[in-house]
Structures are given as C-alpha cells and as structure tokens.
Amino acid sequence: MERFEVNILGCGSALPTTKHFLSSQVVNLRDKLYMIDCGEGSQLQFRALKLKFQRLNSIFISHLHGDHCFGLPGLISTLGMLGRTADLHIYAQADAEKIFKPFLDYFCKELTYKVFFHSFNPAKSELIYEDRSLKVSTIPLKHRVPSAGFLFEEKPKSPHIIREMIDFYQVPTSRINTIKAGADFIAPEGQTIPNAIFTRPAEPSHKYAYCSDTAYYEKIIPLIEGVDLLYHEATFSHEDVARAKETYHSSAKQAAQIAQAAKVKKLIIGHFSARIPDENILLHEAREIFSNTILGKEGMALNV
Numbered sequence: 507m508e509r510f511e512v513n514i515l516g517c518g519s520a521l522p523t524t525k526h527f528l529s530s531q532v533v534n535l536r537d538k539l540y541m542i543d544c545g546e547g548s549q550l551q552f553r554a555l556k557l558k559f560q561r562l563n564s565i566f567i568s569h570l571h572g573d574h575c576f577g578l579p580g581l582i583s584t585l586g587m588l589g590r591t592a593d594l595h596i597y598a599q600a601d602a603e604k605i606f607k608p609f610l611d612y613f614c615k616e617l618t619y620k621v622f623f624h625s626f627n628p629a630k631s632e633l634i635y636e637d638r639s640l641k642v643s644t645i646p647l648k649h650r651v652p653s654a655g656f657l658f659e660e661k662p663k664s665p666h667i668i669r670e671m672i673d674f675y676q677v678p679t680s681r682i683n684t685i686k687a688g689a690d691f692i693a694p695e696g697q698t699i700p701n702a703i704f705t706r707p708a709e710p711s712h713k714y715a716y717c718s719d720t721a722y723y724e725k726i727i728p729l730i731e732g733v734d735l736l737y738h739e740a741t742f743s744h745e746d747v748a749r750a751k752e753t754y755h756s757s758a759k760q761a762a763q764i765a766q767a768a769k770v771k772k773l774i775i776g777h778f779s780a781r782i783p784d785e786n787i788l789l790h791e792a793r794e795i796f797s798n799t800i801l802g803k804e805g806m807a808l809n810v
Contacts, residue, residue: 510535510660510712510810512735515551517776517802519719519741519755520573526550528573529777531539531717531737532562533658535640541565542656542716548577549584555805559585560592564635566642567598569628569653569719570605579609586617593620597634597642599652600625623803628654631729647720651756655717657729660810663708671704712810715770718777719749722760727768735810736765737802740775740788758788762795776802 511534518526528545532552539562552559567575578596585594596602603623610621617802626634626644629652635642638661645655664686672682677691685691691699715730718739730736740758742750747757756764758775765773773796778785785801792799 508536512714512808513555514802514804514806515548516545516804518778518779521780532557537561543568543574543580544577545573546577559588563592565596565658566656567602569649569651570601577641582621586614590619593622595622595624597624599628628652645717645726648723653719658714660711662711662788665705665708666701668704668706675699684746705706714810721754722756730768732769734771736770737774737776738764741777741778741779743787744791758791762792765796773799774802
C-alpha cells in the first residue's frame with residue numbers, strides 16, 4: 507500500500523506549553539510532504555520526526571492567528587540556510603503575503619530559492635492545489651478571523667495489471683498504459699479481449715480533513731462526509747461550551763457530533779487548551795458520541 511499518513515507536529519492551542527507544541531501537521535503522500543499550519547516550534551518537530559525538508563514544497567495556512575503561523579518565517583529562513591533551491595509554495599488568505607513578505611525582504615534577502623504565496627477565499631470551498639496524485643480543497647470554518655480547513659483527496663489509482671494475462675495474450679508493452687486506462691485489447695487476429703481479463707481493481711482512494719480553528723459548524727458536514735480521517739479541534743470540554751462559543755472554538759462533544767453526522771471513519775481531536783488538566787476527559791466525552799475517536803499527540807503518525 508502506498509503511504510498516505512498524517513504526522514502531528516503540534517496539537518496545542520494559543521499558548522506554548524511544556525506539554526504541547528502549537529498547531530502543525532505534515533501530510534505524507536507517497537513521500538511528498540505537505541505542511542498544514544506552522545506554529546512556533548514546527549521546524550524543531552520536523553527534525554524530531556525525522557521528516558525530510560527537501561520533500562516539503564507546499565504549506566497550507568488555515569488562518570492568521572499566531573499559534574498557526576508564527577513558525578513560518580523561521581522555517582523559511584532555515585530552508586535557505588540549508589541551501590534549498592526548489593520553490594516553496596504557501597497557500598493562505600491574501601493578508602498572509604502582506605504580513606510575511608516584508609519580513610522575508612528584511613531577514614531573508616539572500617534566499618537560495620523562491621517563495622510564492624497563493625491566496626484563497628476562506629469563505630468558500632474551492633480547489634486550491636492539484637498534482638498527479640492529490641487534490642486539496644478549502645473547508646470554510648467559523649472563527650473570530652477568516653479561517654479555512656483543508657480536504658486532502660487522493661486521486662483514483664490505476665488498476666493493477668495481471669502480468670500473467672499480458673504475457674499469455676502477448677500484449678505489446680506499448681499497449682499496457684491504454685489497458686490500465688480502461689481500453690480493451692484487440693489481438694492481431696481481430697479478437698477483442700475485454701479489459702477485465704488484464705486488470706484487477708486498484709485500492710480505494712482515501713481522504714483526510716483538517717478542521718481547526720472553528721466553532722461548531724454544521725455547514726462543513728457535506729464537505730467532509732465519509733472521510734477516512736477527520737482532525738477536528740476540541741479546545742474545551744463541554745462544561746466550558748459557553749467559553750467555546752465566545753471564542754469560536756469547539757468542545758470535544760461538538761467535534762464528535764460533527765464526526766457522527768458526517769459519517770467519518772475515524773476522528774482525531776486536538777488543539778487542546780492549556781486549561782485542560784487531563785485530556786482523557788475530552789476523549790471520554792467524544793467517545794460517548796463517536797467511539798472511533800483518538801487524542802492527538804505530538805509525534806503521532808496516522809495512516810489515512
């Protein structure tokens with residue numbers, strides 16, 4: 507099976523603590539790395555998890571609160587000191603370039619690579635990134651500032667070729683790609699051999715959704731329906747739901763309600779408040795509604 511995993515670099519909220527790093531994750535799809543958010547300490551965690559800087563080309567910033575983006579200038583500077591030459595692409599709302607470009611112009615005048623900012627509208631769902639194996643779309647969230655989650659969708663894979671049948675019918679190598687694309691094979695004597703003789707179905711494609719920071723927001727449910735893995739913030743316990751509403755965050759119970767309504771396969775909760783003395787309280791609260799819930803933890807690598 508080809509790798510599609512989520513690495514948790516940080517799952518704390520607002521204040522750096524000795525217990526948690528601030529928000530950051532790295533999605534690893536077939537050894538290409540995609541970063542989501544970049545709170546302080548993200549580059550240290552990148553090293554601690556033994557991820558390879560040269561495989562990171564895209565960074566997605568959910569919103570412009572410091573615990574989600576203050577690590578970005580330091581990371582960009584470090585990549586320059588490492589002699590990076592490949593372009594780096596940053597996807598964020600339009601203000602991100604206004605904020606970070608002056609910093610880079612002052613502190614990173616001699617970068618060995620180019621940094622490109624790509625703006626998106628956090629108020630609507632749109633495709634913002636695509637390559638041969640992946641699509642990334644935004645998920646509008648409900649927060650004090652414009653905020654968007656991200657849906658990572660693995661593209662459909664090609665069916666597997668049955669080598670024995672290719673050899674038996676003496677299919678030329680030049681025809682294999684067309685057969686993988688769904689074509690039948692016409693033998694030299696004119697006989698049509700159905701495509702199903704030569705192929706087995708590919709493994710199903712998978713989806714990962716990242717939703718932080720946000721208040722309880724039912725409008726995201728159709729956008730994340732049926733995903734294999736959902737990361738949803740659970741900053742507070744439901745005892746503090748009034749505080750969650752005031753700050754446009756979610757409780758663990760609300761995160762579980764979203765997961766249940768969207769029929770996701772697995773839920774991981776994170777973005778924990780420093781006020782929570784024992785996060786198992788949040789886990790128990792969420793599991794009462796959605797049993798397949800786990801706590802986010804730094805260093806965790808989850809298969810999607």
